[in-house]
Amino acid sequence: MGFAAASSHRLPLFLTDAxxxxxxxxxxxxxxxxxxxxxxMKGQPTPGRIFAQTADEWIRIMPSIPASGRLFGSKSIAGSFHDGLTVSYLISLFDKRTAELVALVDGNRVTGLRTAATTAVAAALIAPRRALVVGVIGSGFEARSHLSALSHELAFSDIRIFSPTPGNREELAADVLASGTSARAVDSAHEAVAGADLVLCAARSRDESPTVRSEWVAENAAIISIGSTTPAQRELPIELIGRAALIVADSVEEVMHGSGDMIAARESGLDIASVTVSLASAVGAGKxxxxxxxxxxxxxxSGLQDVVVAEALYESARSAGVGTLLPVGIVTNRK
Incomplete structure (x- = not known):
């Protein structure tokens, strides 16, 4: 049943990846x-990830009740190892006043959208306020989406891109150049990072070792690190983290205890807690x-990012007549 043909606003809306x-x-x-x-800053419950796992399957739940907006819900990530690794993402949204199911959203693209959008908010707070020389490590989806999102908050003077595959880095550089920003592929991570105002780390290291070195990074550079989201993953070296005057974390608890970079830094004896602030406090401070x-x-x-971006997509879908109204909903009981 198409959205335009449906008559009931009580029926939940389904948004596909397309x-x-x-x-x-x-x-x-x-x-x-x-x-x-x-x-x-007014307070909203966004707990850490809830994780269940067997040898062959796993599921992660990321719930949130944002202080903003009128919806709340969660993202579920389901994985199976029965035929390689296959993963599905689903976001469920509920009305805050009635607890009715409002929407189901394919979370595949939402994950990249919310990650880069959050980075853009954070980068606007920590990056130098001038046209920036940007060093990019990576040329895949995350690198592309982040450059696109960052362009709405920051000005670029030059972008230097490195990834291990020459064709990939050259293709991304050509695409960025075609959009009107100076960009070039370079032959090493060192060449991309050296002297950059902003360093975007958007490539998972092949052996879980850091993808940049501390000595490459300029004294007053801003660093975006999005590729170390589990205890086993490493992206930034301990020496670079030790130089930090400020670390902004989208979720302090999970960054401190769930990122391999930060775990290694803490275990080395660094007092990273003293220089770490939450993104919420940084945005909420207004300075x-x-x-x-x-x-x-x-x-x-975090689930907060997924839920608020999914709600924005839902509101746009209602305005544009996009999506499919499901023919049935779920029972909502009055207790």
Missing amino acids: DVEKLAHWPTAIAAIRSAYADS PLPSEGIRIYKSTG
Whole structure:
């Protein structure tokens, strides 16, 4: 049943991956994230990830009740090892007043959309306020989505891109150049990072070792680190984290205890807690953060980001007549 042909607004709306692609809009996603983190200083329950696992399957639940908006819900990530690794993402949204199921959203593209939108909000707080030389490690989906999102918050003077596959880095550089920004592929991570104002780490290391070295990074650079979201993953070296004047974390507890970078830094004896602040406090403070010294944004992702971006997509879908109204809903009981 198509959305336009349906008559009941009580029926839940389903958004496919193709619907999300059609509706995705960086300024809307960035605004939703900024509002959510500004309002989160009022308090909202966004617990850590809930994880269940067997030898062959796993499921992760990321719930949140944002202070902003009128919906709440969770993202579920289901994985199976029965035929390699296959993964599905589903976001469920409920009305805060009635607890009725409002929407089911394919979370595949939402994950990338909310990650890059959150990075854009954080980067606007920690990056130098001028046209930036950007060093990019990676040339895949995350690198592309982050450059696109960042372009709505920051100005670029030059972008240097490295990934291990020459064709991939050259293709991304050509695409960025075609969009009107100076960009070039370079032959090493060192060449990409050296002297950059902003370093975007968007490539998982092949052996879980850091993808940059501390000595490459300029004194007052801003670092975006999004690729170390489990205890086993490493992206930034201990020496670089030790130089940090400021670390902004989208979720302090999960970054401190769920990112391999930060676990290694703490185990080495570094007092990273003294320089770490939450993204919520940084946004909510409403004033610029320190502009000197190494400033790092570390992200592991959260259900808050998924839910508020999914709600923004839902509102856009209702306005545009996009999506499919399900023919049935679920029972909502009055207790």
